[in-house]
Amino acid sequence: KQEVTQIPAALSVPEGENLVLNCSFTDSAIYNLQWFRQDPGKGLTSLLLIQSSQREQTSGRLNASLDKSSGRSTLYIAASQPGDSATYLCAVRDEGGSEKLVFGKGTKLTVNP
């Protein structure tokens, strides 16, 4: 059974700092991995999608990497801003045809002005 863990559960940084959020998964047989952002009381906004054959994806100040064999992904945020404050969720979709996403509990990020 796939399990996804995100560390740390919460992170507080000053504005301008570069930071890394971590995601690990127990079964390396994944189809893809997706990073989301969730603002308080809101739905999810997709940030980056990494297919199993890819090593990384970039969008603006965000860079996500995937090491499938070791069951790890990182989300790098450059030059953090207060508007980046949110909960960041990692989700994996397993191989084998299932459409189910397995989510971690998220990392709550606070960027202080």
Next chain:
Amino acid sequence: SAVISQKPSRDICQRGTSLTIQCQVDSQVTMMFWYRQQPGQSLTLIATANQGSEATYESGFVIDKFPISRPNLTFSTLTVSNMSPEDSSIYLCSARRGRGYGYTFGSGTRLTVV
């Protein structure tokens, strides 16, 4: 990616009643899903909404409690039946356009059962 409208955005309901949540996608999508996010927990898939046939439920979720409809390729509803305080959660609709695409989520419905 697809844009998903979900309503209501929030509701407070009495124990024993039912609530139907609507999900509208701005374009035809292959797959639609319903997730639940209980306080402090990760998102959990309730079911896959299949167009023109019965939904496919995950372990621990049953049709009598969470009936789902999907009459076409852009619309689905989830009903939370005979509600109890334990059903208080955020319910999210999700869709995927096709192979190789990621998943898009609606803004969620925050349900409180009193």
